[in-house]
Amino acid sequence: MRDPMQTMATCFEQVASFFPSGDPKRQESFAERAEYLTTRNYSRERLADGLKAYHEFLGASAVTLQMIEELRHKETLAVITGQQAGILTGPLYTLYKAVTTIRLAQEQREKLGRPVVPIFWIAGEDHDWLEIQKTYFLNSAGKPFPCTLPGDGEGKSVGSQPVPSWEVLEDQFREMPDGEFKTYVFKHCRQFLDQAENLSQWFALTLQWLLKKWGLIFFDPMLPEFKQLAAPMYEQILKMHNDVREALAERTKAWVELGFQAQIQPLGGEVNLFLANPERRAILEQERVFYLRGQEETWDLDALSALLAQAPERFSPNVVTRPVVQEFLFPTLAYVPGPGELNYWAQLGQVFSTFGFVMPILFPRLSGVIVTPAWQKTLVKEGLTLENVYQGLGSYKEGLIRAQDSLDIDERLQRLRAVIQSGYAELEPFEEIHANVHEWLIRNQAKVDFQLEYLKKKLWQAQRKKCSYILQRLQMLEGGLTPNSSRQERVLNPLYFVMLFGDGFIDRLMELPLTSDFREQEVLV
Structure with a gap:
């Protein structure tokens, strides 16, 4: 299979039709995307009000609150990334995504001469428990050991899961080697556990602490005010699901014919929305009858639309429609994906067109080895x-x-x-x-x-x-x-390095250049 990131870096023209906002290596792409976004309208005041309230709860820095205020203005754009709410921020690549988003927003703010804010979409609606359940540190012998959450997630969204007790973590941390900043890190970990009500909040508090100087905005799509904002888009997805399936199939076929892997592989009948009932299950449709995967209860379109109007908090997008919900809510200049995401975003261009949108610029995240x-x-x-x-x-x-x-x-x-x-x-x-x-x-x-x-x-x-x-x-x-036996960035937790090197470790990451070849960078600390 071909590597989409390498192709994007070396011969973008071969995949240009799959990334309609242009080559991320060309500044002209950003200028053209910015002009396009100027023609779009967003619920900026409601969005900013919700973000302000959420970040005041998180205890965000003045820099972040200023970024949120800037989002109220029509000229302000956003660079966005996202990831599931991994415990203690999850593996290093989550931090690399956030760092890339901040750096790209800074760069484009300067080059475009207008406000560009960095946003992290916390994918707390996802229910892939195995992906977020554990994270790895190194013991004194240099061997990886896991820090693991108890339980199985019960099929519920990660953002609705309670945080563990400090005692659970402390017991697992016994293998942790001594580091100069170990007490400093433990103090904050315990503080965030006491403050957080669920795993999404715990994730946001921890990552916000690491990046407090750079004004990163966090977006939790499970908050009621944001569900209300997204409800009109959910309604469109529900009514246009057949068109979405056809659009996805068309782009996927063309992508595979070029020699790339189809990251999204539909099983059939997807509406591309989930419903919590109480487990989060995919909504499927067959002959105008809607049902949840693995359940017998059925709805017609009117009944499902009425349920959406009454309780939008029970609905959430899947991997196909989350990007278009993002496009509906935010003036997205660029999205920062990982390698796997880049593959499935290439399948979505026609899905964006179905709703009258244009896919944002895709700028691959930094890849590094500490x-x-x-x-x-x-x-x-x-x-x-x-x-x-x-x-x-x-x-x-x-x-x-x-x-x-x-x-x-x-x-x-x-x-x-x-x-x-x-x-x-x-x-x-x-x-x-x-x-x-x-x-x-x-x-x-x-x-x-x-x-x-x-x-x-x-x-x-x-x-x-x-x-x-x-x-x-x-x-x-x-x-x-x-x-x-895997890449460091996919396994080790960044807090391991913060325990050794303190905040200086984060400062070092923020110095990494945004390269045009998107290759792994060696980071000496």
């Missing part, structure tokens, strides 16, 4: 590159162990094995004594071979122990750069 001084020292001392680590250090470690073998373990054992085999060959005449001697010799030799293999294993274990210092450093390097 390299601590200790890891950097190991890389330099061993002459390794990041790519070496990504490919796996198994062969390299085995080579180091064998290079320290000054006694030729394998060769000496092989010579012993040859002597033993020769000795058993000399015993073959004994087979004339009894018919069973042949089998006895074979079984006896097999036992000796087993003992030789055992001896070999123990000798190499001892040899590895002699190399334990360098092996431990390499283990810590792999655990930090490729935890759980």
Whole structure:
């Protein structure tokens, strides 16, 4: 399968028809998008009022509150990103999304000469419990260990889930190594748990604390005032679901024909809305009859529309329609996706057109790998590159162990094995004594071979122990750069690095340039 991010970076013209607002590497794209948004109208006052009340509850900084006030003005635009409400902010890539959004908004504010505000859409309506249930830190041995929420989510939206007790987290944090700012981080984690009423609020409070200096606005789509604002869009989605399905199918077919993967794979009958009843379930339609996946109760269009008018808080968009709800609510200059999101946004251009919208510019998030001084020292001392680590250090470690073998373990054992085999060959005449001697010799030799293999294993274990210092450093390097044999940004929690380096870690991330190749950047801290 082709990589859409690489294609966007190197030959955008090949995918230009799937991203109608233009190449994110060209400033002209942003200028043209800004002009288009000037022709659109939004419920700015109601939106700003709701955001102000929410952020006063969060205890937001004056910078953020000023950004919200700017959103009231017609010339103000937004750069938006989003992610599920992962515990303790979730993996590093969530923070990278937020950093990219802030940096891009700053850059475009300067280049366009008009207010551009950064917004983080908290996807608290989602119910993918497994995605947010755990997050990973490193213990003192450099091995990843999970911090996990109890329970199974019961199929309910993440934003309706209660926060855990501090005792649950504190017990799991016992594996955490000491760091200069560990007490500082724990203090704030406990404070946010006491303040938050649900996982979405906990997420917002934690990420807001990390980015307090830069005015990031948080949007929780589950708040009643925002549900009321989005209700007209839900109504359109409900009535136009057949058109949406056709539009999605058309763009998906063209995307796949170009050699890309279809990230959204409908099962059939989707209305592209969910209904909480009380579990969050997809609304499906067949022959003008509506029902929830896995349930028997049915509605006609009028009944479902009446329910929407009465209780919009029970409805929420799915992956296909959340972007158009965002477009309905916000003057979105650009959206900051991850690699997987970029794939499915490419399937949505015609869906936007169905509602009379134009998809925003897609600007891929920063991708980074944090390299601590200790890891950097190991890389330099061993002459390794990041790519070496990504490919796996198994062969390299085995080579180091064998290079320290000054006694030729394998060769000496092989010579012993040859002597033993020769000795058993000399015993073959004994087979004339009894018919069973042949089998006895074979079984006896097999036992000796087993003992030789055992001896070999123990000798190499001892040899590895002699190399334990360098092996431990390499283990810590792999655990930090490729935890759980995956990319660092997809596993490790940013608070691990805040415990080690304090707020300076966040400041370092905010210095990263917005590059045009969208490749992973090495971040030395």
